[in-house]
Amino acid sequence: MKNWQEDLLAITDNSQSAHTVFKKVEAAALALGFEHCAYGLRVPYPVSKPKILVLNNYPTEWQDRYISEGYL
Numbered sequence: 001m002k003n004w005q006e007d008l009l010a011i012t013d014n015s016q017s018a019h020t021v022f023k024k025v026e027a028a029a030l031a032l033g034f035e036h037c038a039y040g041l042r043v044p045y046p047v048s049k050p051k052i053l054v055l056n057n058y059p060t061e062w063q064d065r066y067i068s069e070g071y072l
Contacts, residue, residue, distance in 0.1 A: 004028060004032065007028070011024045011025070011028075018039070018041050018053055018055060019055065021039060021041075022039045022055040025037060025039045026039075026057055036056065036057050036058045037056065037057060038054060038055070038056035038057075038058065039054070039055045039056070040052065040053065040054045040055075041053045041054075052072065054072065
């Protein structure tokens with residue numbers, strides 16, 4: 001029997017972009033009863049400065065505070 005974690009992992013196998021993955025994660029979160037969610041991706045290259053991408057559907061005020069406080 002598959003569970004929701006396995007379903008979400010399968011999403012990343014078939015998706016072409018981080019935005020596509022996030023839309024599917026967001027739909028799954030809503031189905032589980034969550035109003036907001038976040039999805040983060042760390043690309044290890046270049047090694048000297050890895051790229052970090054965070055997508056979320058939180059209110060702008062929350063996102064601004066998260067950035068200003070350096071929570072990432």
